[in-house]
Amino acid sequence: MRKVLxxxxxxxxxxxxxxxxxRAGYQAVEAATGQEALDKLRENPDIGVxxxxxxLPDIDGFEVCRRIRATNKQMGIIMLxxxxxxxxxxxxxMTGADDYVTKPFSPAELTARIDALFRRIGGxxxxxxxLLVQGPFxxxxxxxxxxxxxxxxxxxxxxxxxLKLFMQNPGRALSREDILSGVxxxxxxxxxxxxxxxxxxxxxxIEDDTANPTYITTVWGFGYKWGI
Ligand code: CA
Numbered sequence: 001m002r003k004v005l006x007x008x009x010x011x012x013x014x015x016x017x018x019x020x021x022x023r024a025g026y027q028a029v030e031a032a033t034g035q036e037a038l039d040k041l042r043e044n045p046d047i048g049v050x051x052x053x054x055x056l057p058d059i060d061g062f063e064v065c066r067r068i069r070a071t072n073k074q075m076g077i078i079m080l081x082x083x084x085x086x087x088x089x090x091x092x093x094m095t096g097a098d099d100y101v102t103k104p105f106s107p108a109e110l111t112a113r114i115d116a117l118f119r120r121i122g123g124x125x126x127x128x129x130x131l132l133v134q135g136p137f138x139x140x141x142x143x144x145x146x147x148x149x150x151x152x153x154x155x156x157x158x159x160x161x162x163l164k165l166f167m168q169n170p171g172r173a174l175s176r177e178d179i180l181s182g183v184x185x186x187x188x189x190x191x192x193x194x195x196x197x198x199x200x201x202x203x204x205x206i207e208d209d210t211a212n213p214t215y216i217t218t219v220w221g222f223g224y225k226w227g228i
Contacts, residue, residue, distance in 0.1 A: 001027040002118055003046050007037035007064065008053040008080065013103070017051065020107035026114065034059030038067060049076035049117050051101075051110070054092070062095045069096035073154050076117030078110075093197040098158045099190065109189075116185050120157045132167040135215070135228035137206070139167055148206060158183060159202045162195075166216065166226030175223040199224055 004026045008014040014030055021028040029044055031037035034056050041047055050068065054061035065077055079092035079100040092100050098120075099113050132139040136149040144160050146153045155163065161183040165174065174182075176192045184190060199216060207213045217225050 001025070002048055003027045003029060003044060004114060005029045005031060005037060005040060005044070005047045005050040007031040007034065007051065007056070007061070009033065009056050010053075013053075016107075017110065020111060021114075023107070024111040024114070026111075033057055034061070034064045037064055041068065047075065048121055049078065049114050051078045051080060051114075052097070053080045054082075062091055065092065065095045065097050069156070073156050074121060076114070076121055076157065078113055078117065080105075090193075090197055093194065094201060096156060098156060099184075099194065112187070112189075116188055117157070119185065120161055120183075132164070134167055134170060137167070137215075137228075139164060146206075153205050155202070155205065158198055159205070162198055162202060163206070166224075170226055170228065173219040173222055173225045177223075179223065195223075 002025070004021050006014055006017045006021065006028055008017065009032050011032070014032065018028040018030060029040050029047060031040050035058055037050070037052070041050065052061040052064055061079055065079065068075060068077060077097045077099075079097045081092065081100050081102050098117055101110055101113055130141055132141065138147045139145070141164065144157070146155055146160065146163065162179060165179060165182045176195045179195045180188065180190065180192060203210050203213050203216055207215055215226065215228065217227060219225050
């Protein structure tokens, strides 16, 4: 069964999420503190998606996210943010989260986000066994790995999916809507900003000079273009 970690110190929110995860067919692992979340993740290496609250009594959700990402690029991570903390979304994504959900949220919204991440992680790889080679970049779509000039670049699943979309469409301007629906799925109703934040993170990892990106260029008022 697909396993999801829910880290949240407020017991009623946590129970609400657990009930809805179970109803959606997921196995829920609960944690009330950051330390407990890290312990549970170690005990359950098969957790596919983690939902991380930001405000916790011990370590904050961003730090938990950072620690997960230090060793695990594959896991899907969703941050729970408060409506008033707009910057949390950007900070969360910059620390390696894949998505965020704003409190209060509906069960349907949360499970849709989790489903989308599991689709990314487990992605159907049939007919997908190939290398994409462009300029200094070699992407192995079977192993989901990327090398630049022979050095491995570690990407999150979402970053990988965006880059794959670019490498499959070299020289073509992709709108932010194209990227959102191509990577997160057509039914996804997230905000376009999530595309920009992921692109910013991706540029830090792959560009020679992040201030003057040459691989992922901005098409003003439209989106982005991949060019070598
Ligand atoms: Ca909290």
